Amino acid sequence: MTKVQSEHFIFAATSEVEDLGGGLKRQILGYNHELMAVKVWFAEGAEGYTHKHRHSQVTYVEEGEFHFNIDGEIRVLRKGDSCLIPPHVEHGAISPTGGILIDTFSPVRSDFIEGS
Structure with a gap:
């Protein structure tokens, strides 16, 4: 069963970091x-x-450099930059330097939390 919402306070030191493979991790x-x-x-x-x-989806670059492809348009984003990805639009990113993104989604990505 999928949880309806997270706890009010989430602490980085105790919150699960999921290894997605291919050099990606998610928390x-x-x-x-x-x-x-x-x-x-x-x-x-x-x-x-x-x-x-x-x-x-709105994505914020916390650290590093990312080459984002949104609907066939490629742009380089760096620390402090962000992008909007509308529903049903193809997108992806490569990070030549390594880095960290903060992704926000509406509505919730229930596929990320199923079984939790």
């Missing part, structure tokens, strides 16, 4: 049925393969 920062925030680590050269989903 859920908080969520309810309307909104989710996720921290994603990219190793140097790691790729978030092109995909699409029904969720609106």
